Amino acid sequence: MLVDYIRVYSQPTLRSAVTLDLRKRDRAREHLIGLIESRAIGQAIPSERQLSADLGISRPTLRAVVDDLVRDGWLVREHGRGMFVGSPKIAQEIVGGPSPTGGAAYPPAPGTWTSRVLSHSVVPAGTLVASRLRVTSGTPVLRIARQRLVDGEAISLETIHVLDEMVPSIDVMALESGSFYAMLREQFGVIPTEADQVHEAAAAGATEAALLGLVEGAPILTLERVTRDQNGRSFEFTRASYRADRYRVTSHLSLTGPAESRHTRITSVEDPAGLQDQATP
Template identity: 45%
Template structure:
């Protein structure tokens, strides 16, 4: 069928172009491939349903932005994972920055008294000039005296903790589950309301086994991907 052939040609066009690239118009592509515009349009709509193309009325058809990959590598002799940096150049924009008593729920998360002051930060994580994630970060304020919003906007927060405050993060327990974005999250991430997302909740300890961070993050489900290295032995299920 011509539509299948056209779809294969479009797939090759997508692979040959960077993410977010504008592809030629339907008129130009129909002439290039020697097919009718209805046949071409049907192939484009099929690839759009598959998430490979996105159509913007009045602007044209674009290749979909490639997912950002976060690798996880198993540690020898341990049940944990090393966490190399994710793909791309990451920036952050701080939306909220405040210090207040922990309260009972956050105090329990951080294993501190509810009256202990906690720094809470809401930041938007950006890569390839697109918002990728919303992070709600909580740190015991006494661990980071003098820290500023700028410290959360450039580079790695964990590097800041190590170099400026002698806090060496060592281990974390992190859960991951599927969710959808609410109205506020959708506005920050630039996605429709109830868009698919990944919810991460992480409790981090330092080399002295102190709980030093609790972070709750919402990552775009259409752009973020986790890749894990797995090892198997005779006891593997």
């Protein structure tokens, strides 16, 4: 691949052709996004043949743009019927520090987020959970499994582990309509202030597939997060799985601020998910 790029950019004629093709793709993408935004989900858009003629570009060039939009969920291609406006992926932005208002490092994600508590119980911390929370194995932790939905569609599964001594008599079922982090602040005086979070690609297991409406082995995006409170104590360890076809993470990087602000560590996550429990706790 690198050799191909070197060959192209060492020849002015080929370089000019590639540049022209990219410009055509950009123009086609802008045109298609405009069409999509002017229509409702499920509404048809013109055929590739018609769009190619309207834009004055080749079918292969247009098809490459359409393929990208299908992959991102903007369009749905149905064999024998045409192309229709789809539901684009939910984009959750992660920024490298607190918001100007002192809230989360996660701006609100699109859609109406709700939760469904699947199970909850106090269990002894196993080796993994204990190491993440920096406690001894066997320490009581409250484990909550919940399904996250956006506009009624299952998007993710979460298993939350929180030190039981910090949340006595918590109303777990209230998490279906309220914010976990807001509850911690208001009822228990626990202020989430810092977190380490890791995202990885994985394949859906049988249980994940069933609860997320996927086929077993479908791609998912996994998350692991350890959250610390205002005293620097690790109190929460969460593992989550997101539908890769409906959810993506974007990052905002500040490259001109002080050196200490230009890192990938996420801080001041008072309520990841847009202050009121939208994307993550």
